[in-house]
Amino acid sequence: MSVMSLVKHIHWPLVLILSLYLGLGASYSLVTPPFEGYDEQPHFRYIAWLATHRSLPVLTKGSPFGTFHEAFQPPFYYTLAALTFGWIDTSDLSDLTSQRNPYWAYEIGKVGNDNKNMYLHGPWEKFPFHKTILALHAMRWLSVLIGAVTVGATYMLVAEIFPTRPYLRLGAVALVAFNPEFLYINSLVTNDGLVAALTALAMLVVIRQVRTGWTARSVMLLGGLMALAILTELSSLILLPLVGLAVVIELWRIRDVKRIAQYLLIVAGVLLVLCGWWFWRNQVLYGDWSSIEY
Numbered sequence: 001m002s003v004m005s006l007v008k009h010i011h012w013p014l015v016l017i018l019s020l021y022l023g024l025g026a027s028y029s030l031v032t033p034p035f036e037g038y039d040e041q042p043h044f045r046y047i048a049w050l051a052t053h054r055s056l057p058v059l060t061k062g063s064p065f066g067t068f069h070e071a072f073q074p075p076f077y078y079t080l081a082a083l084t085f086g087w088i089d090t091s092d093l094s095d096l097t098s099q100r101n102p103y104w105a106y107e108i109g110k111v112g113n114d115n116k117n118m119y120l121h122g123p124w125e126k127f128p129f130h131k132t133i134l135a136l137h138a139m140r141w142l143s144v145l146i147g148a149v150t151v152g153a154t155y156m157l158v159a160e161i162f163p164t165r166p167y168l169r170l171g172a173v174a175l176v177a178f179n180p181e182f183l184y185i186n187s188l189v190t191n192d193g194l195v196a197a198l199t200a201l202a203m204l205v206v207i208r209q210v211r212t213g214w215t216a217r218s219v220m221l222l223g224g225l226m227a228l229a230i231l232t233e234l235s236s237l238i239l240l241p242l243v244g245l246a247v248v249i250e251l252w253r254i255r256d257v258k259r260i261a262q263y264l265l266i267v268a269g270v271l272l273v274l275c276g277w278w279f280w281r282n283q284v285l286y287g288d289w290s291s292i293e294y
Contacts, residue, residue, distance in 0.1 A: 013170050014155055021151055021177040025144035028187035033121050034096070034136050037188035041097055041118075042070040044136060044189045046078045048093055051086025056281075059291060072291040074278055076231035077191035081139050088135040096124075096132055139189045146193045147186030151177045153200035160207045191232050198229035199236050206246045214250055219263045223270030230275050234290055243267070 035041045049057045059071035099120040125133050154176045158169035176182055186193040202225040209218055222243070229236035251260050282291040 011155075014152075014173060017170070017173050017177050018148055018151060021183070022144060022148060024178070024183050025147055025187050026141065028183050029137065029140035029144060032184075032187060033117060033119070034125055034133055035119055036117060037184075037190065039070060040189050043078075043191065044139070045093070046070050046073065047081045047086070047139065047189070048090045048135075050075070050078055050082040051090070058285060073191060074231040074233060076228055077194045077233075080194070081142060081189070084142060085135050085138045088131070088138065090132045090135050093132045136189060140187055143186050143188060143190065143193045146197050147182065149197040150182075150186070150193070150200050153197065153204055157200060157204045157207060160204065160211060195229055195233040195236050198225055198232060199239060201225050202229060202236075202239055203242065206242055210246055210249055213254070214260075214263050216263070216266065219266045220270060223267040224274070226267070227271050227274035230271070231278060 035044070046057060049055075056075055057071040097119065101117050101120055104118045124130075129137050151173055155169050155173045158172045159166075162168050202222060205218055205222045205225060209222070226236070226239050226243070229239065247260060247264065250263075251257065254260075279289040283289045285291070
């Protein structure tokens, strides 16, 4: 394909929306004070622990808020961030997070001498960034890029469902990309953005299977995406009913129980290989396969 032909096939409205999203996401990541994002400090500590100790943190009952209360979370997002930016020195993390704002605690609906910043902030957080602040912003920018995957997956998902309505897919993409909460969450250190991206990609594979039929390759891809989503956040188990519905549709279409059973065994095998160790570890450590009830 020539360069001119490639240029003609580029969806320029999508490129524009993605560019605006990246600009807004980067802006959100820069203006939100360090560690003021929802649960951002324990998410960051999880990553720093992985990078420093090369092992998963263990959840302990009664652990202080803000330390390791996110240790019950599956490890994929944290491992990805640690492998990407774990080389950055975070030895000043405790110093930065010990500077708590004495007026932070507040009660909604009551007047008080307080504000919403949990920590004290100062010139040590300004550009050029160093150590923990540099690692924090690098991980936030990774979250922004992960959000772009969700935006792109949304475009392809709507295109699969409504192939003759290009404006509908652009509208859906714009609705996702410019949603303030979506921009905010995908500009923080958190696993929420990655689970959204992986879930959207898994849904895309399911919809394509419904339209064109199942193949061994698409089933393995679906199993892999589901496994990574589950290893990012257990809320992605909600994909299982969607896959069940797709199984019913395929069974009704091809009337081949044996082939469907083979496909399900492939999915189950991929999930077991990639996720089984995590649930076994939780059961051994906490007596709870999910670790949520610990």
